[in-house]
Amino acid sequence: MADSLLSIGKTAVLANSRLLNTTGNNIANINTPGYVRQRTTFVAEQFGLGVGQGTTERLVNEFTQKQLRRDTTNAAYSSQYLAEANRLDALFSNAANSIATGMNNLFQQIQTANNDPTQLSNRQLVIGTSQSLLDQFKSMSTLIADQEQFLNQQLDANVSEVNDLISQIATYNNDIVSYGSSSSRPVPLDLLDRRDSAILKLAEYVDIQTVNSNSGEKLVFMASGQALVVERGEFNLFSLRGEPDPNDRVIQLTLQSNNDVRIELDAKGVGGKIGALTDYRLQVVNPVQRQLGQLALTLADSMNTQNKLGLTLNGTIGQDLFRLPAAQGLSFSTNSANARVSVSIEPGESGKLPPNDFLLEVIDANNIRLTPLDDMGNPITANAKNINSPTGIPGVFNSADVADGDLYGLQLQVDAAVAGDRFVLKPLNAAARSMQMATNRAEDVALAGPLRGDFTAANLGNGRIEGVKIFSTDPGSSAFTSSSLVDGPYTVTFQGQDSADNDRFVFSITDINGVTLGEARFSSNNFNNVLENSVGSPSLKDTLGFDFSITGVPRAGDTFTIAFNENGFNDNRNGLELSALQNASLVRRNPEPFGAAVNQYSLNQSYATMVGNIGERTRQARTADEANAAILEQTTLWYESLSGVNLDEEAADLVRFQQSYAAAAKILATSQTVFDTLLQAVR
Template sequence: MSFNLFDIASSGVRASSELLQTTSKNITNVNTVGYVRERTEHMTMIDNQVGRGETYRLLNEFAQKQLNRDTSNKTFFDQFVTEAGRVDSLFSQESNSLSTSVNSFFNNIQESLNQPSSSVARSLVMTDAQSLIEQMDRLSGIVIDQQSVVNEQLEIFSDEANNLIQNISTLNNKIAAVDGTSQESGSSSLYNERDKAIRDLSALIDIETLDGPNGSKQIYMGTGEALVMENGTFNLFSLTGDPDPNFKELKLDVQGGKAVPLEVDPSKLKGKIGGLLAFRDDILVPAQNQIGQMGLALADTFNQQNHLGMDADGNLGGDIFNIPEVQAFAYQANTGNGSMTATVEAGKGNELPASDFIVKYSGTNEVEIYPIDNKGEMIKDANGNNLFTTASVDPTTGKVNSQNNTGLDLFGLELTLDMSSTPNIDDQFMVKLNSQASTSLELATNRPEDIALASPIRTANDINNTGAASISAGTVSDVSNFTDTPSLQLSTDSLTLTKSAENPDMFTLTDGVNTSAPFTIDSSGKNIIQQAETAGVLGAITTLTAEEVGFDFNIEGTPAVGDSFTIEANADGFDDNRNGQLLADIQYSNIVRQNVVGNASNNHKTLNQSYTGLVSDIGVVTHQAQTSGAAFTALAEQSEAWYESLSGVNLDEEAANLLRFQQSYAASAQVLSTARAIFDTLLNAAR
């Protein structure tokens, strides 16, 4: 009997000791990150012996996978909101408002209209023009700084992800070495370390796990790409910029170390890396492009209208802003050595969308121009096909513009290929005109006198007119055939329209030397030069077409027979502000193209509307991310609580177990003591 008691007591002491050790381990690791609570269980007593206990981790893999997924979503929005909130705050500040600078610039133009001969008023316009450029540069600088932050963090996060991937692969090998052996139960720290590495990786990217052989875990991205595979093999992340070295793209080193792009939507990538990429694509890229687009549209429109006026020196107006020319980025896969530059074609700034472009050299002296979205994907048309324009290249100058591609939508671009080293067929270039121009706009002049407030033409009713008609102020559409002084390039610098005496509906045009045949003016009285060309009589006084003449006028009211109206060069028109009024009207003109698809007038907005839309879009996207982030934070907290309730250490429960196992140990020890006393008594009795 004493032998049975001794065996039972010894087995009980050992079992209680194992239970106490497991409980002590749980309590000791209560604050250890990634520790999974353990439990020791024993088989039913056989032959007076309790079986050796088996210790295992209390892990619910479903709860663990759910926690990893929710962690990826939470960190995605945490990262996005942190970055976007900073930009939203900066763009919302009054001191950074582009609208304030735009309004101040045009307000001073309005002031100059009241006193066009005032050099002070003109100087204020130039000062505000410089301030407007500096404000655009400041806003662009905010975006560029954030892009640098994104690149730096992408480097850090990708290195961190690579270290975790390698660590998981190493731990897989160690776990496989003990799987199924007597050392497996004592290697729980390896499993805990691997699970923690997997969760840390899920905070960087969205991942899925699969059970592999010998206790290993295979790791895949949520989009399907393999990161950790069987037999210890793994893939790592790398960052490269192709074709723009400053625009980092995430790649995965596969196929024997050859880097291939990850064709993934950042919204599916999740984690901190996905949040950074989404912030860049949804906030930074459109902001930079729209700032540049507004600057180019304003600069080009203002320059073109200034060309149609006369400056304070009595000369035709010139450029007020310098339109930059940027170098296109060549793709690394190009087989040729060709290069390309891009700028806004003069007079086409309102056709430029807030987009980057891929230009493909598709054939001899032919290119295809593809607008791309914020993520670098080609934009589709209504039928789901890639939207593009096929354009001809001037074989002599290498230029692609509307002059050699009449009627095509070239998106306001003027491209120039270096014809000394033309690209090979299918070579591609990326044009980032908007984003590069946002920090490179400059004033073309600092002279207040160069603002062309006056019109190069003036009109007058003859003082002897007896009718009730009058001539309009006239409009100027093209000064390419004027001389700089200016001169109308007719036989004389004036043109007279006279109501013909031969017929009540007939008029004649004369430049003082040549006189047209009588022609009829319709009841609208508009665009007299155009009507003269339509009637076939304009050629009597000039070899130019109505478009080339470059000006036109209207007759309003009913003239009497013999009434005449004169239009002439505006010599010494220093106090004239008619072109200045047209410059001021640019503030309320729809000059900023909104969408790539469609170039109609209803696809344009004013400068202030565009900037307001930009600030509003940033705010809306940020607010939506904050709302979604709050929801996923709640889900992550819920998943964390659920996971911890299953796998975390509960001190109350462990304290109760400790007390219970202490009592069990003490009881077994007491039985052991009793068995020893009985055994000693039996021995003494036999002596």
């Protein structure tokens, strides 16, 4: 009996000592990050001979742990996304940075100049306000570019941290496997804690899934299926590459077994902080930079185009007010050595420019293809433009080289490229910070109309020339020189009705030498757009570069003159056209064909839409962050309810185990007493 009591007492003391050690370890590590509460359990020995084998294990619910990782990924994603979005939202919500205010100030100054076109100071204000607007564009675009660089720096740092965590997890797997699973050499529980902590930390950066292997290793995969940590301690690492643009960092997975094998990861679904950075760049930063460049180019090109249709204070045809930048195409590493492409805006075609990047592919010696790219960088093949060059490459190509006349407002110069060469074109990326003024002379603001229409005093009718419209002042495609009309002024004579031609009304147009340039015929007495109705092709409107209408009722033989507007200093007709650009639909929304939908904004509408999208993205990010933070807090409490250390519970266990330890010690004392009694009985 004494022998049994001794055995029972010994196992009881050892068991309770182990329970006290486990409880004490829990209390000691209550503030240790990643520590999982431990519990020791025992089984009874057979035949009532005390306590049997004891096992210490971590209290972890696998489902709760996976839920915690998932919610950690979501919360890290929304928090990082919101932090980046807040920066851009604060930039554009500040009234002092408003591009809309700058544009409105410019058009207000143009209107002031229209009120008194003879005042040089008013025109100088137009030049000064234009320069201020360019400075605003440059400042905003530079700040966005700086944020893009900051995003890349964060990506570099995060990828380095992720690779470190991946290698740590692989090392932990190796260490755990080396212990085996036998009871004689159990895996240290703190090693499992460290591995789980590393996996949870990894979940902050990317969305991951884990699988338990038979050997005790944790296999880690991305949510999209790519392996990060596999069996036998092997792992794959992240890397960043920008191809062809080094600033557009693309995430790749590099195989440890073969560094030459790189898997490019889809930007969608990466999750975590890295996913937030890539998504934010693709969804917000890049589109805003392109839209800002599109707005700047459209405004500048539209004003250039209209200014060239007017007359300056010096009495000459207007020229460009702004100098538009060109951009170099980004060449892929597989291109031929000397392949080069540059892209610029075709003058007067900015209304066809969508807020997209483009892919240029050289098909063969005579054919190239231009395809707009979506926000993710994928080609929108339905809107590709094919260009055939009978003279081959190199060459300069614009809207005249495509069947529908819509090359997205671009002018391409392709040099030394061969079949298979590809380029990414980003004409908008640096446009807002690269534009410059083409002149600083106030006299170059062309407020006057270049033509003057008049009637002859001897006319019998009351016909008048109205609505003179200028379409081109290019000496190569119109009747204009820099300061006159070729063989002008022109005489317009109303011939009356021609009974031989279905009673049509006929006007003849002659030059200063009496040479007839053409006739215009009307079936009614509505004499709008006289030159457009000229007989023959092309019409006189296309060859002369202007048109006009005649109002009232002219009589046969009445004549009218169209002359160059010499000394037209007090004229603001072209200035009014410049002012009208403020509300005109000039900015293309997307690369969809014109007419398929409402596809153009005004300048202010374009800017308001851009700012509204930034605000909406920020609001969505704020809502998602609040929701994900609340869910993570709830999941953490759920996880901690089992795996976290509860001081009240541990204190109660400590008292209970102390009492059971003392009781076990009493068993040993009782055993000693019984043994002594037996010895005395046999003396």
